Amino acid sequence: MEAEAAQWLRGLFSIHHREAGNNHATKVREVGLLIGEMAGVEQESLEFSWRVLTEGTPAEGAVLKVRRVPLVGRCAKCGREFHIEHYDFWCPVCKDGVLKTISGREMQVEYLEVD
Template sequence: MHEMSIAEGILDIALDYAKQNDAKVVHEVGLILGEMAGVEMESLDFSWRLITKDTIAEGAKLTVRKTPLVGRCSKCGKEFHIEHYNFWCPECKDGVLTTISGRELQVEYLEVD
C-alpha cells in the first residue's frame, strides 16, 4: 500500500510548514491529485488518520482537487481527455502524444493556526 508512504510525505510537508510558521494546529491539507496518479483515496484517508494521530495534524482534513488525464497529439496537436488509458488520438488516430495533466500528486495549500 503506497498510500501510507504518500501520507507520510504529506505529513512531513505539513509539519515542516507548521514549524516554519510557528503554527500549533494543521486544520486542512489541500492536494492536487491527477487521474493517473494511482492513489486510492480510501487508503490514503485511512493512512492519513493513522499517521496523524497524536500530532498537530490529528483531525486535519484532506481536500482533493482532481485533475483529468489530458494529452496533446504530437501529430495533429489536438488536446483530449484520455479515457480508459486509450492514448490514441481520436482525431488522427496517431499514438504519439504528450501528457499535459493527470499525473500530479502535490500539496496545493495548508490551513494552519
C-alpha cells in the first residue's frame, strides 16, 4: 500500500508540475487531499513520500492537509445509509442487506494552493 501511495503522489506531483509551469507558479504552499477511511493509506507514509518527492522542487516544504472521508454504505435492501464500522457490511437495521460503499475509498486532491 505504501508503494501505491508513493506512486499516486508521484502522478499527482507531475500533474501539478505541468500546471505550475503553465501558470508560472513558483511555490506550492499547501496541498489538500481527500483520503477515504478505506483507501488503505496512512498519513505518515503519505507525508514521508511527499517529503521525498518534493525535495528540491517548488513544492518542497508545502503543507500537506489530509481530510479523511468516512466509510459510508447504503443498504441494498432498505436503502438506508450508515457509517460502516469494523468492516461490518451487513445492514444493522434490516439485517438482510449488504451495505454498498458510497464513500470512503477515495484518494484525490481537494485543492492546491500556489503562490
